[in-house]
Amino acid sequence: MTHNEQVALDAVVSAAHLRRTADLERTRAVAAARSAGISLRAIAEVAGISISRVHQLAQLRGTQQGESPAV
Numbered sequence: 001m002t003h004n005e006q007v008a009l010d011a012v013v014s015a016a017h018l019r020r021t022a023d024l025e026r027t028r029a030v031a032a033a034r035s036a037g038i039s040l041r042a043i044a045e046v047a048g049i050s051i052s053r054v055h056q057l058a059q060l061r062g063t064q065q066g067e068s069p070a071v
Contacts, residue, residue, distance in 0.1 A: 030054055031061030 001009075026047065033043045034054070044051045 027057045027061050030057040034058040 030043055040051045040054045044054045
C-alpha cells in the first residue's frame with residue numbers, strides 16, 4: 001500500500017468515527033428533546049429528519065437505557 005493510499009484510508013476511518021459519534025449525539029439529543037415534551041414534528045424539523053425517524057431514535061435510546069420499547 002502506498003503512503004497516499006494509507007493517508008486516504010486513515011481519513012476514511014476518521015470520518016467513520018466522526019459519523020458514529022455524531023449519530024450517537026443526535027440520538028441522545030432527540031431522546032432528551034422527547035423526554036422534555038417537545039413534539040416529534042418540532043424535533044424532526046430542526047434535525048432535518050422524518051417524524052418516524054425521530055420516533056425510532058427516541059425509542060432506540062429508551063431501549064438502550066433499559067426501558068421497555070413502546071408497543
